[in-house]
Every structure is written in structure tokens, then in C-alpha cells.
Amino acid sequence: xxxxxxxxxxxxxHPPDRRINGHTLSDLVAALRYWRNYGYAxxxxxxxxxxxxxxxxxxxxxxxxxxxxxxxxxxxxxLSPLAANITSTVALFPGQITASFAGRKLxxxxxxxxxxxxxxxxxxxGAVGGLLLLxxxxxxxxxxxxxxxxxxxxxxxxxxxxxKSAGSTNHLGPASATVAQFCIAIYGGYFGGGIGxxxxxxxxxxxLPTRNAxxxxxxxxxxxxxxxxxxxxxxxxxxxxEAATLGSAALVGGLCGTWALHRVNEKLLRLAIVFIGIxxxxxxxxxxx
Numbered sequence: 001x002x003x004x005x006x007x008x009x010x011x012x013x014h015p016p017d018r019r020i021n022g023h024t025l026s027d028l029v030a031a032l033r034y035w036r037n038y039g040y041a042x043x044x045x046x047x048x049x050x051x052x053x054x055x056x057x058x059x060x061x062x063x064x065x066x067x068x069x070x071x072x073x074x075x076x077x078x079l080s081p082l083a084a085n086i087t088s089t090v091a092l093f094p095g096q097i098t099a100s101f102a103g104r105k106l107x108x109x110x111x112x113x114x115x116x117x118x119x120x121x122x123x124x125x126g127a128v129g130g131l132l133l134l135x136x137x138x139x140x141x142x143x144x145x146x147x148x149x150x151x152x153x154x155x156x157x158x159x160x161x162x163x164k165s166a167g168s169t170n171h172l173g174p175a176s177a178t179v180a181q182f183c184i185a186i187y188g189g190y191f192g193g194g195i196g197x198x199x200x201x202x203x204x205x206x207x208l209p210t211r212n213a214x215x216x217x218x219x220x221x222x223x224x225x226x227x228x229x230x231x232x233x234x235x236x237x238x239x240x241x242e243a244a245t246l247g248s249a250a251l252v253g254g255l256c257g258t259w260a261l262h263r264v265n266e267k268l269l270r271l272a273i274v275f276i277g278i279x280x281x282x283x284x285x286x287x288x289x
Contacts, residue, residue: 010128012274016086025089028082041176045076045077045183046161046245048073048076049073049074049077049192049242049245049246049249050246050248050249051173051249052069052070052073052246052248052249052253053070053091053245053246053247053248053249053250053253054078054250054252054253054256055069055253056069056070056095056246056250056253057092057095057099057250057251057252057253057254057255057256057257058067058093058253058254058256058257058260059196059253059257059276060092060095060096060099060196060221060250060254060257063280065090066191066196066214066250067085067088067089067193068193068194068239068280068284070084070088070091070092070246070250071084071085071088071193074087074088074239074242074246077242079239079242079269080237081139082137082237083237083238083239085133085143085191085192086133086235086237086238087237087238087239087242087243087246088192088246088259089225089228089229089232090232090233090238090243090247090248091194091242091243091244091245091250092225092246092247092250093222093225093226093229094250094251095247095250095251095254096218096221096222096225096254097222097226098251099218099222099254099255099257100215100218100221100222101220102254102255103214103215103218103219104215104217104219105215106211106212106214106216107215107219108208108212108216109172110172110177110203110206110208110216111173111174111177111206111207112173112174112209113174113177113178113206115216117174117178118181118216118220119219119220119278120224121178121181121182122181122185122188122221122224123185123223123224123226123227124182124185124186124227125181125182125183125184125185125186125188126185126186126189126223126224126225126226126227126228126232127189127227127228127231128185128186128189128246129185129186129187129189129190129191129224129228130186130189130190130227130228130229130230130231131189131193131231132186132189132190133189133190133228134231134232134235136165142197143288145204146284146285146288148187148194148198148279149193149194149197149277149280149281149284150192150277150281152197152198152200152201152277153197153201153277153278153280153281155201155205155277156197156200156201156204156274156277157274157277160211165258171205171206172202172205172206172207175272177202177203177206177213180204181199181200183221184198184199184202184224185220185224187227188221188225189224189225189227190229192225192228195217195221195224196217196221197277199217199220199221200213200214200217203216203217225260251270254285256283
């Protein structure tokens with residue numbers, strides 16, 4: 001049977017398709033339809049990446065957890081979980097720098113613990129976490145994420161709404177706060193989901209008001225992720241097209257979040273952070289990443 005003739009042509013009901021460069025006209029029409037549909041799907045996917053980037057930048061500047069928005073979108077786009085994790089970290093880093101710079105006036109140390117110490121600990125911890133990620137699989141650690149976010153949300157809610165005593169309100173000393181920040185930084189460089197909640201909880205317990213804790217954790221998140229990004233920059237797991245799209249939208253979202261951080265009532269801000277943590281925890285338990 002000649003390969004250039006269709007069944008209908010062999011039966012004499014239709015003339016054979018004309019061939020162009022070895023392909024029939026019907027083949028070319030089918031290919032055009034495929035690429036048109038593929039273009040629509042690709043445009044919709046990148047629209048979702050832009051929305052996810054804006055949402056992640058906004059959420060990171062307010063409370064953290066933005067990577068839980070970007071990670072599923074990147075996996076949906078066809079990236080492996082490891083590539084999605086690394087690409088998300090690289091993409092969200094510029095937004096963290098912008099949010100840190102915009103909120104720099106509220107940055108401070110926690111009680112007797114100077115900010116410089118928190119910053120250096122975050123850089124070292126982020127590098128350790130990044131090295132661990134490049135040498136181990138993140139799957140085991142990802143299973144712990146819902147429990148970590150649940151724990152951080154509970155601690156933050158307790159630290160924010162517990163009855164205030166007449167004495168000191170600090171519940172973490174300098175040494176404990178340093179150890180906590182170092183552990184959070186390792187986790188931040190390794191996976192990063194929910195580090196904002198963990199830092200808000202630790203900094204609040206160390207004595208920082210909510211607004212100062214929110215601005216300070218933005219700078220510390222940028223420090224720990226900056227050291228991890230330096231390790232990831234040459235990794236083949238980084239998908240630069242998705243990273244550029246996601247990162248651009250996150251920059252805008254981060255600026256909007258910083259604007260809201262200065263203007264939201266402190267009690268409402270605490271309530272909003274707790275509710276975000278509750279919904280994020282439920283979502284992670286129902287559909288783990």
C-alpha cells in the first residue's frame with residue numbers, strides 16, 4: 001500500500017492528499033491545530049505562573065509560605081520536584097531583596113541578640129541547607145513540611161494572643177533564639193516552605209513586635225536564600241524561563257506586601273497571619289507537595 005494515500009483515496013471516494021515536503025496537507029493542518037492548542041495551553045500556564053509569582057511575593061513579605069504557591073505551579077509546568085524547588089528558590093530571591101530593602105527601617109535585633117548575629121547565622125545556615133539539598137533528596141524533608149507549618153502557626157498564635165504577664169514578655173533568650181534561627185536557616189536553604197512562619201514565631205517569642213519581626217524576617221530570609229542561590233546558580237536544575245517569569249511577578253507582589261505591612265492594624269495582622277497558617281496547614285495535609 002503506498003504510504004502517501006489515505007484509505008478514502010484508495011476507495012476512490014476522495015482524491016489523494018497533496019504532499020508538501022513529504023507530508024500531506026491534512027498532516028500539516030493537524031500539526032497547525034496542535035501547535036495552536038499548545039500555544040493556548042502554554043499561555044494559560046505562564047499566566048498561572050505570573051499569578052502564582054505575585055501571590056508568593058505578597059505572601060512572603062507578609063508572613064512567608066510563598067514557595068507553597070510556586071512549587072505546585074512549577075511541578076504542573078513539567079518540572080521535577082527537585083527542579084521546581086530549586087527554581088522557586090532562585091525565582092523568589094529578587095523579591096526578597098526588594099521587600100527587605102523597602103522594610104529596612106523596621107529591621108532590628110531581638111532583645112539582647114543583635115541583628116548582625118541573626119544575619120550571619122542565617123547566611124551560614126542557608127549555605128548548609130543548600131549543600132544538603134544538592135547532595136540529598138528533598139522527599140523525606142518535604143513530608144515534614146505540614147507538621148512544621150502547623151507547629152510554627154501554633155507557636156505564633158500562642159506568642160501573639162497569650163495573656164500578657166506583668167514581667168518580661170521575652171520567652172527566648174539570645175542563645176535559644178540564635179540556635180532557632182540557625183535551624184530555620186538550614187531548613188530555609190534546603191526546602192524553604194514556611195520559613196516566614198517559623199521566623200515570625202521565633203522572633204515574636206524573642207521579644208520583637210509583629211511589624212519589626214515581619215520586616216526582620218524578610219531580611220533574614222533573603223540572607224539564607226542568598227547563600228543557597230549562590231550554590232544553585234550553576235545547577236542544571238534551574239529552569240531560567242520559569243524562574244524569570246515567576247521572579248518578575250514576585251517582585252511586584254513583594255512591594256505590595258511591604259506597603260500592606262506598614263498600614264495593617266497589628267492585631268488584624270496577627271489574626272491574618274494565623275488564618276493564613278491554618279489554611280496553609282490544612283492544604284498541605286490534604287495535598288502534600
